[in-house]
Amino acid sequence: MFFLKAVIMAGGEGARLRPLTCDRPKPMVPLMDRPIMEYIIELLVEHGIREQAVTLQYLPEQIGDYFGDGLSHGVSLHYFLEDEPLGTAGSVKNASSFLDETFLVISGDCLTDINLGEAIAFHRQKGAFVTIVLTPQDNPLEYGVVMVNEEGKIIRFLEKPSWGEVFSDTVNTGIYIIEPEVLDYIPPGKKFDFSKDLFPLLLKEGKALYGCSLEGYWCDIGNLEQYRQTNYDVLGKKVKVNLHAWEKKPGLWIADDVQLDPTASLVSPLYIGKGCYIGPNVYLGGYTAIGSHSRLADKASIKRGITWSQVSIGEGAVVRGGMLAGGARLGKGAMIYEGAVIGDKTVVEDGALLKPGVKLWPFKRVESGAIVHNNLIWGGKARRSLFGSSGVEGEIHSDLALESTLRLGSAFAFLRGGDVPMVTGADSFGPSQLLKRVLDAGLMAGGADVLDIGTTFAPALRMSINEMQARGGIYVHSCSEHAGHCVILFFDNEGLRLSHGDERKLEQIHSRDDFPRALRENLGTIKQIPGYNRIYARALQRDLAVQRIRDFHFSILLAFPAPHVDNFLTPLFQELECRLTVAHYPGKKEPICWQQDEFARLKKDFSRNIIKEKADLGLWMSPSGEEMLLFDGEGYEISGEIYQALLSLLILRGGKAPTLVQPFFASWVHEELARRNKGQILRSKTMPRHFQEKLWETQRGESSGKKEYRPADYLQLDAMTALFKILDCLAREEKSLSNLLEEIPGIRLQQREVFCPWGQKGRVMRRLVEEGPGKAERIELFDGVKYFYPNGWALVLPDPEKPSYRIYGEGFTEEISESLTGFLVEKVKNLQEG
Numbered sequence: 001m002f003f004l005k006a007v008i009m010a011g012g013e014g015a016r017l018r019p020l021t022c023d024r025p026k027p028m029v030p031l032m033d034r035p036i037m038e039y040i041i042e043l044l045v046e047h048g049i050r051e052q053a054v055t056l057q058y059l060p061e062q063i064g065d066y067f068g069d070g071l072s073h074g075v076s077l078h079y080f081l082e083d084e085p086l087g088t089a090g091s092v093k094n095a096s097s098f099l100d101e102t103f104l105v106i107s108g109d110c111l112t113d114i115n116l117g118e119a120i121a122f123h124r125q126k127g128a129f130v131t132i133v134l135t136p137q138d139n140p141l142e143y144g145v146v147m148v149n150e151e152g153k154i155i156r157f158l159e160k161p162s163w164g165e166v167f168s169d170t171v172n173t174g175i176y177i178i179e180p181e182v183l184d185y186i187p188p189g190k191k192f193d194f195s196k197d198l199f200p201l202l203l204k205e206g207k208a209l210y211g212c213s214l215e216g217y218w219c220d221i222g223n224l225e226q227y228r229q230t231n232y233d234v235l236g237k238k239v240k241v242n243l244h245a246w247e248k249k250p251g252l253w254i255a256d257d258v259q260l261d262p263t264a265s266l267v268s269p270l271y272i273g274k275g276c277y278i279g280p281n282v283y284l285g286g287y288t289a290i291g292s293h294s295r296l297a298d299k300a301s302i303k304r305g306i307t308w309s310q311v312s313i314g315e316g317a318v319v320r321g322g323m324l325a326g327g328a329r330l331g332k333g334a335m336i337y338e339g340a341v342i343g344d345k346t347v348v349e350d351g352a353l354l355k356p357g358v359k360l361w362p363f364k365r366v367e368s369g370a371i372v373h374n375n376l377i378w379g380g381k382a383r384r385s386l387f388g389s390s391g392v393e394g395e396i397h398s399d400l401a402l403e404s405t406l407r408l409g410s411a412f413a414f415l416r417g418g419d420v421p422m423v424t425g426a427d428s429f430g431p432s433q434l435l436k437r438v439l440d441a442g443l444m445a446g447g448a449d450v451l452d453i454g455t456t457f458a459p460a461l462r463m464s465i466n467e468m469q470a471r472g473g474i475y476v477h478s479c480s481e482h483a484g485h486c487v488i489l490f491f492d493n494e495g496l497r498l499s500h501g502d503e504r505k506l507e508q509i510h511s512r513d514d515f516p517r518a519l520r521e522n523l524g525t526i527k528q529i530p531g532y533n534r535i536y537a538r539a540l541q542r543d544l545a546v547q548r549i550r551d552f553h554f555s556i557l558l559a560f561p562a563p564h565v566d567n568f569l570t571p572l573f574q575e576l577e578c579r580l581t582v583a584h585y586p587g588k589k590e591p592i593c594w595q596q597d598e599f600a601r602l603k604k605d606f607s608r609n610i611i612k613e614k615a616d617l618g619l620w621m622s623p624s625g626e627e628m629l630l631f632d633g634e635g636y637e638i639s640g641e642i643y644q645a646l647l648s649l650l651i652l653r654g655g656k657a658p659t660l661v662q663p664f665f666a667s668w669v670h671e672e673l674a675r676r677n678k679g680q681i682l683r684s685k686t687m688p689r690h691f692q693e694k695l696w697e698t699q700r701g702e703s704s705g706k707k708e709y710r711p712a713d714y715l716q717l718d719a720m721t722a723l724f725k726i727l728d729c730l731a732r733e734e735k736s737l738s739n740l741l742e743e744i745p746g747i748r749l750q751q752r753e754v755f756c757p758w759g760q761k762g763r764v765m766r767r768l769v770e771e772g773p774g775k776a777e778r779i780e781l782f783d784g785v786k787y788f789y790p791n792g793w794a795l796v797l798p799d800p801e802k803p804s805y806r807i808y809g810e811g812f813t814e815e816i817s818e819s820l821t822g823f824l825v826e827k828v829k830n831l832q833e834g
Contacts, residue, residue, distance in 0.1 A: 004049060004102050005049070005051045005052070005098065005103045005104070006051070006104045007103060007106070008106060009107050009108055011056055011057030011082055011091055013026065014026030020224070020227070020343070022362050022514075023344060025060070026108075026221075027063060027108035029221070031111065032243050032271050032289055034244065036108065040112075041075055047117050049104065052070065053079075053080055053099070055080050055095060056080065057082040086190070089198045090186065090189075090190060090193075092105055092183070093187075093188055102180070104175070104177050106174070109220075110218065110221060112218040114133060119131060119212045122210070128177070128210040129182060130179070130207070130208075131210045131212050132146060132172055132176055132199075132210070132211050132212070133173045133176070133211075133212055134146055134211045135216070138762065138763070139762065144171060145158050145762075146170055146171065147170070148210070148213070152210045152212060153209065157195070157199065169766045170211070172195060174220065182198070182202070185198060185202065228321075235269035235270070236287070237251070237269075245274075251269035252268045253272070255272065255274035259276070259277045261278055261279050261280045263280045263281050264281065265282070265284065267284065268286060269286055270286065273290055273292030275292055276291075279295075279296055282301070283302070284296075285302065286304070288305050291311060294311040297315040298316070299315060300315065300317050300318075301316075301317075303320050303321070304321045305323070306322075306323045307319075307324045308326040310327045311324045312330065313330045314350065319335075320335075320336070323340070323342070324341075325346075328343070329346075329348065330348050331349045332351070334348045334354075335353045336348070337354060339356050339358075340354040340358045341360070343363070346362060347366070348366045349369075352370045353370075354366070360372070386507040386511075388800075391490070392408070393485055393486070394486065400435060400488070402434075402438050404510075405438045406439075406441060407510055408510050410445045410446035411515060412446070412506060413444075413447055413524070414516070416448070416472045418446060419449070420449070421451055421469070421470045421471060422470055422471060422472050423450075423473035424452050424453070424461075425454060425455070426455065426477065427477040427564055427623040428563040428623075429562065432478055432486055436476045439474050440452065443474075445518060445524075449527070450524060450526040451527055452529060454529070454532070455533075458625055459625050459714070459718035460625070462491060462709075463536055464529070464532055465494075466495050468529075470493065473495070474488060474489065474490055478562075480623065480627075490506070496689060496696060500687060539711050541572075541724065542711075548728075548732055549727050550576055550577040552727075554578040554617070554727055555578070556578050556579070556580050557617075557618035560584060568720075583606060585602075608635065610633065614633075617631060617737050619723065621723070625718065625720045630646075633736055638737075641669070642747060644662070645667070648660050648662070650725050652677035658679040661694045661716070662682075662683060664783040664784070664795065664797075665751075665783075665806075666749075672745050685783040692717065699713045712725060750817040751806060751821070752807045753807070755803060756803060756804055756828060757803050760833060761803070764828060764831045764832060765796075768796060777790065791812050792812060792816050794808065794810075794824050807824045809821030
């Protein structure tokens with residue numbers, strides 16, 4: 001037995017658990033008729049910890065009213081209220097008057113049966129300043145990832161990483177054993193977090209931080225899916241907890257005073273709370289929990305459903321994987337499906353139907369016979385994340401439903417501050433224009449003033465955000481990789497893509513749908529900004545050797561341009577006295593959006609036409625203006641790493657001390673080009689935001705003030721400007737594109753993809769790191785795991801959107817590149833279980 005004190009952090013609002021937490025703090029969400037926090041108190045008592053502090057912030061009176069002084073639970077509770085959120089460490093500091101000895105910190109809204117005694121013994125044995133209890137998790141993205149050495153000493157941790165940053169599947173449980181002297185490092189009255197602030201500070205100070213990895217059940221009940229799964233885990237006996245019910249037979253728990261009709265069918269595992277009425281011919285399938293004093297009428301059918309107390313299920317009503325909060329009523333013949341959630345005292349009348357994923361807030365009413373469609377999960381399917389690497393992508397009226405897109409615009413306005421200027425633009429295709437108008441309306445409903453630059457390109461919108469000093473921007477374009485899809489790009493006030501943290505915030509705000517909209521008198525306005533493409537075109541042409549280009553009389557073949565691409569490029573080429581030939585899709589009068597698979601069939605014909613027309617170069621330009629496919633005068637395609645190396649060459653010859661930015665997986669050819677041209681190179685992570693931040697830093701230099709936006713500084717994000725810079729370089733040096741490409745060393749980079757289930761990706765990364773470099777000279781964990789060998793390098797990078805790894809390898813020869821890549825492909829396969 002251990003007689004130290006404990007702090008239960010119970011200030012959580014539980015925003016991602018709404019509508020279940022609209023009227024209750026997260027620790028008070030019931031699990032088999034008992035608040036989550038009650039199980040934590042019992043766990044502490046089981047380990048002899050009876051002196052417990054409770055930190056409160058959101059709806060604190062509910063916790064105090066339920067638990068009181070704690071005597072009825074065999075403990076002594078001491079409450080510490082935060083007037084405003086102080087962060088995890090700040091809330092514990094607020095209870096410092098109670099903490100005069102070694103103490104344990106635990107969250108009041110998790111469920112666990114981890115042996116705390118082992119953690120306390122470990123802490124004392126190591127003489128630790130802080131001990132963090134660790135546990136393996138299949139998906140470590142939602143947690144703080146921790147790496148320890150052989151002695152258990154913490155050497156590295158990262159809070160809520162992206163897949164490229166995952167180096168282990170061992171995560172921080174939020175359970176800490178702490179010496180009281182640690183409190184001296186926490187500033188009073190200020191927001192201060194354990195993982196973000198305190199632990200990095202202590203690590204820097206060289207304090208003894210240890211990680212104790214323990215088996216056992218642990219779940220941070222952070223969202224609705226985790227809450228649902230926790231209920232199933234309790235029913236499946238994956239966690240050791242005490243239920244206030246009798247186990248009549250294996251997996252069948254029935255509490256006192258239940259009226260059970262003999263014709264009812266019960267399938268284990270199943271929980272029925274105190275005082276319930278289960279009517280004739282009711283069917284209760286496995287993994288179902290019925291809260292106390294609920295009433296289920298004749299022929300009601302529930303499978304994998306969860307109801308809280310005093311819920312009423314009407315005759316013939318059907319629940320399939322849905323959840324009903326306290327006092328909710330489901331009428332006769334009504335149906336709710338997988339992932340649907342009904343808030344407290346909400347009424348769904350007879351015959352109504354809730355589609356999968358629908359969430360109804362408390363005290364709402366659905367009329368008889370109404371069909372409520374999925375309006376909070378994008379389209380008809382759940383995604384791992386709203387944002388992909390390319391932005392928010394989907395099909396109009398499905399993944400990008402107009403109602404949801406409208407709400408997304410308002411959520412973005414709220415994220416960026418409400419009454420702020422925001423720039424919007426789109427390509428020329430109908431779905432993009434429609435989505436842009438819907439987003440404009442959403443922004444104005446959120447109080448933002450819209451600056452509409454019309455039909456344009458993403459680089460032009462990025463420039464306009466800087467020039468107009470807007471707080472952000474939105475650009476919509478058709479997707480070249482998936483026919484019929486559109487992509488929505490969100491930018492911050494610097495013209496950069498949103499950070500990973502802001503993407504998560506926007507997704508949460510949009511999902512909750514309880515953020516304030518603007519009042520009538522505070523609605524935003526919209527202002528048309530005509531002719532901005534001309535402003536962008538002038539900036540794009542700055543520093544070009546215009547007369548040299550004119551004297552060269554370039555012959556250019558433009559492949560299948562989108563209307564706005566054609567309208568923008570044609571006058572510019574004419575002004576530069578280039579001979580332009582536009583190729584349209586065979587048999588189609590109007591240019592349509594480019595599709596990768598369709599263009600691939602016509603690529604050979606396009607290459608032959610370049611030779612036939614004796615063109616100097618050919619190109620296809622993406623609708624967004626951020627990417628292009630280039631062809632030299634001999635019809636050879638210039639794309640991928642060769643295209644990036646060409647851009648590097650242009651940047652290095654830009655006339656000033658050049659700095660290249662390239663992602664971690666890019667070829668070492670860029671280093672060689674930098675060496676030859678007296679430049680330097682910075683490596684970025686794979687995520688677009690990190691790459692853009694590095695690019696931005698190289699242009700701002702040491703200056704903290706506003707810097708004029710020059711498109712030529714961002715060639716890797718701006719294919720329009722890159723195109724004209726290529727013409728400028730060829731004209732100045734009087735070379736053909738083929739001659740210029742001869743200056744680029746051979747690229748031997750190999751890339752392969754290997755399948756890996758989501759649940760094993762973190763485990764594979766941990767084992768790669770634990771096994772060390774092997775035959776490699778060293779490894780780096782900057783983005784994925786990169787191995788450096790005497791004759792090359794190889795990189796293992798988790799794909800952020802697919803259950804797979806991307807493996808890159810580059811050596812002195814093609815054979816070495818293939819060998820390095822193949823070796824790691826097999827290694828990743830072998831590290832997977834099963």
